Amino acid sequence: MECAEALAEFLHKQVRTELGIAGDDAREIRQLFRQGYRGSRYSFGYPACPRLEDQAPLLEILGAERIEVALTEEFMLEPEQSTSAIVVHHPQAKYFNT
Numbered sequence: 001m002e003c004a005e006a007l008a009e010f011l012h013k014q015v016r017t018e019l020g021i022a023g024d025d026a027r028e029i030r031q032l033f034r035q036g037y038r039g040s041r042y043s044f045g046y047p048a049c050p051r052l053e054d055q056a057p058l059l060e061i062l063g064a065e066r067i068e069v070a071l072t073e074e075f076m077l078e079p080e081q082s083t084s085a086i087v088v089h090h091p092q093a094k095y096f097n098t
Contacts, residue, residue, distance in 0.1 A: 004081045012041045015087060039089035044075075048095055052076065055084050 016022040016037065026036025042048045044055040052075035059071060062084075070078050077084065 001081060004083050008041065008043075008083050008085060012039075012085075012087060013037075016089070019089060021089060035094060038091055038093075039087065040093040040095055041085045041087050042095075043083060043085045049086070058084055058086070 013022060013025075016025065016039065021038045024038045026032050026034075028036075040048075044050075044058075045052050055075065055077075056071060059069065064070065064084075068079075069082050072078055
């Protein structure tokens with residue numbers, strides 16, 4: 001599980017780098033953990049996007065069957081430890097306003 005999450009974080013960083021906004025990332029690891037970077041990565045099943053069934057249209061648009069990713073009847077991704085996300089890089093995109 002940690003490997004899948006680490007890869008998602010790595011790819012999110014790669015996207016920020018390719019967009020030229022990675023320079024805005026916090027320099028200290030503690031600040032990074034407090035979302036010290038521009039944008040957000042929203043995954044289904046977490047508080048920001050709690051409805052797992054909402055990932056069905058996303059997988060259809062992406063053509064997930066090409067890489068043999070599918071949904072179970074409970075809308076869980078197969079194979080296990082797969083992940084999907086919507087990545088938004090607007091400066092005001094945050095998980096929660098606290």
